[in-house]
Amino acid sequence: MIELFQIASEVTGTAVEAQSGGIVDAIATKFHIDAGKLISQLLAILVVFTILRVFAWNPVLKLLDERKQKIEDGLQYAEEMRTKLADAEKQQQETIRESALEAKRITEEAQKSAKETIESSMSEAQLKSEELVARTRESLELERKQMLTEVKEHVSRLVVTTAGKVLDKQMSDSEKAAYSEKAAEELASK
């Protein structure tokens, strides 16, 4: 530090002694300030400043801007996607709700239709069965009547034959008819 003060005092001392402009010369002499050296340093610094500008600052600044833009775009895109997703989810919920309603409606319709079909089938079956029963009854009645007629004939013939054998005589046709008729009336009355 003492040396620094010495330098300062030397420069000031020289300056006091010097005429106007002498202090500048004194400083220039003391610190060896010289146009040639100054220009050389100036050129060196300018060259390195230019190199730094072209090869470091400009590409990095450009890249930082690009990255900033990309991040902004990305955030905007994410926001858009979030909105779209929310919309899609909302739409999906709406679709699910509509589908559920539609399914319910279809099920109800199907149930109704099935019920109707079952009812219709049942009534038809009942009708058919009733018809079948009636027909069967008719058929049975006819068969019974036919059987009764046949039984009557057989019994009448049997009565006549039996009566002829009991009486041991040949019966005329009118007697046979009378016996047969009598037997038939008897059978019919029982």
Next chain:
Amino acid sequence: MRKRLLGLLGLTPLSNLMAADGAVAPYAYEIFTIPVFDGFELTVTNSMIMLWLVCLFIVLMVRLAVRKAEMVPGRGQSIVEMIVEGVEGLIEPIVGKKLTRPTFWLLASCFLVILINNWSGLLPGVGTIGIQTTYADGKEHLDYWFRPANADVNTTLALAIIAQSAWLFYVLKFAGLKTLLMDLFGNKADIKDVGKGVFYMLTPIFAFVGIIEVVSIAFRTVSLPFRLFGNIFGGENLLVNMMGLTGVDWLGWILGVPFYFLELLVGLIQALVFTILVAVYIGLICNHESEEGHAH
């Protein structure tokens, strides 16, 4: 005259670091000359060699770090990006948004070049490798080959000339001559607040203040380089004197160590001070954003 080549720091007798008068010389030594043309020679000083080496180092490092700027940065690119974002964050409030990008190259380059040059003085070999010379009066003197570039006024003056030229360019480009003249000499009083009489009385005072302002602006070409030079040159002196305090050459480094940390800090602060001051000078004339903001 006896000459011998010396080794790295620690192998060099500390007395050799000092000039013949016992202190670090306030100027750079002329190491050799290059004849350019008849009668004209380019003198190469130790600070020139150091500046070129540091510049070469910066360029190589930056090229290596940002060989191809990638969207996903590597380690080197991250460091450069960190510097870029740091400087941008530092200068934006000072010069204003409009001038941040146009002035970025100047301010970022000033910061990086000054910072690395300031720290270069702490490297082993700087100020200790050279040729030992014995002068006619019997005093030994080391003509060292590497001197921190900012410990030479020619370098700091060159930086200040670039900064001042850039200041003038940006002020004229972005503010215009009219704004500059109004800013310097114009009457800044509000006629509604002070009244017509006082306003016109203030006009010559503001014009006189403008002249003082012009002198102050012109003097920046002196204050900027000498502040930087003074700090770095002072740091060199401090280190050399501290190392010589023990009186034992091989033990000298112990006292120097704490001051190395101090000089690391001083180097950073001075780079910041120079950069911020240049930004403030530009911002003072060109950045009226904050004032407009207040007005609204």
